[in-house]
Amino acid sequence: MxxxxxxxxxxxxxxxxxxxxxxxxxxxxxxxxxxxxxxxxxxxxxxxxxxxxxPSPAARALVTRRTRTIGLVAPGVSDYGPTSVATAFNFAARAERYSVETVSALDPDPAAVREVIESLLRQRVDAIVLIVVDIGVLEVVRGLDLSIPVVAAAATARRSPLIVSIDQYRGARSAVRHLAELGHTRILHLAGPQRAPDAVERIRGWRDELGARRLEVVEPRHGDWSAASGYRLGADLEIDPGTAVFASNDHMSIGLLSALRERGLRVPEDVSVVGFDDVPEAGYLYPALTTVRQDFASLGELMMQKVLIAVEEPDSVTEDTPLPTHLIVRNSTRPQRHGTAQA
CATH class of the missing domain: 1.10.260.40 (lambda repressor-like DNA-binding domains)
Known part of the structure; x- marks a missing residue:
């Protein structure tokens, strides 16, 4: 050379x-x-x-005009996952001597999202970061012609160099695989909101793993990520011998465990339960919850790394492989026993 x-x-x-x-x-x-x-x-x-x-002249010009401020569009909810990602991102930004202006997108309506983005542009932020919990937000932002980088944390099958994610699809498949390998032949799914990207990918993984094993697919029932919705859905689930339940997050699992207990059904003796997230309380439930762990801290750090590359070396931005998940096996699952579950 x-x-x-x-x-x-x-x-x-x-x-x-x-x-x-x-x-x-x-x-x-x-x-x-x-x-x-x-x-x-x-x-x-x-x-x-x-x-x-x-550095390229374009990148140098950007450096001289930078405010070292990032706009973070966070969901208007206090769910464990998005909150954890936002916290990790703030720590990572601070370590790089950037400040973060956070706004909450309470409404995925296109006009509302545009208003939030415009409010950040008026503050001359160097980049905008989205934590996406509704597919509508991502669709709106994709349609905007912005002069600064937009980095999104979003679980989506449609990849992009400026999208980072945790592998919800393979995480869901690992949960279903675990239950199937324990001998469960009927694996129900309590899903998250229909427009939540994480929920969509977990449904896709659940469905594909069942299909690969030629197991029955019972249409998922949707909750809203809360323990209350898990309790409500668990109150009338049809539990037959061989049944297990994969809940789309740990808080829904918590409500489900309570509903099953009130029905006289034992976990894991009568029904195995797997959650998703590995919230701090998961290991202290009774029984301790088998779940799929997500590394929210690494996702927040990856978002900041992506921002730095997009701002300083825009021609070097490449697509990232989704971060892996890890199945954490505890006491809420066990090999299926032949017999009749209690009503």
């Missing part, structure tokens, strides 16, 4: 690889930010000189 060609093709990731650091560290050196060790700074500067790297 000639020096001229190398200079044209080198990017921030090449510098990071040569220096043995993260691209965030390279960014901090380029922007003369503190909290970089002198030896690390020297190594990065040597790599920059060796590669003859310089």
């Amino acid at each position: 000639t020096d001229e060609k190398q200079a044209r093709s080198a990017n921030i990731f090449d510098v990071a690889r040569l220096a043995g650091v993260s691209h965030q560290t390279v960014s901090r050196v380029l922007n003369d930010l503190p909290n970089v060790r002198p030896a690390t700074r020297a190594r990065v500067e040597q790599a920059i000189a060796q590669l003859r790297y310089s």
Whole structure:
């Protein structure tokens, strides 16, 4: 490779690889930010000189106009997952010396979403981050022609370089696989809201895993993520021998456990239950809840990393693989026993 060609093709990731650091560290050196060790700074500067790297003129122009402020559009709910992601994102932004302006999108109506976005643009934010809990919000933002990057945390089968997510689909399949391997032949699903991307992907995973195993598919029943909705749906679920229940989140599982107990049904003796999220209380329920753990902290950090790349090296933005989930097996599931469940 000639020096001229190398200079044209080198990017921030090449510098990071040569220096043995993260691209965030390279960014901090380029922007003369503190909290970089002198030896690390020297190594990065040597790599920059060796590669003859310089940010693109467009990226440099963006740097000079930056306010180091990010607009966060958070859902107007206090659900565990979105709240955890927002908290992690704020910590990650603070570590990069960015401030965050948070607004709540209470209504997925297109006009309301546009109004929220416009309010952030008036504050001259460098980027906008969305935590998507309604597919309508994502659809609206995709239709806007914005001059700044928009990074979304959204579970969707339609991938994009500016979308980050946790793999809801494979997480749901792992929950159903666990129940099927325990011998359960009828696996019901208490789903989340119909317009929630996470719920849509979990339904898709549940349905595909059942189909792959040629097991009965009973149409899911929808709740609203709350324990109250899990209790309501669990009050009249048809529980036959071989039945298990995959609930779309842990709070719905909590309500379900209460409803089953009131009906005289034992968990896991009469019916196995799996949740999703691994909320802090999950291991202290009775019985302790088998669930699918999501790494909300890593998702928040990934959102911030994506913002940095989109702002500082827009030509280097690439699509990310969804973060994996992990099945946490506790006491709410057990191998299926032959017999008759209590009514």
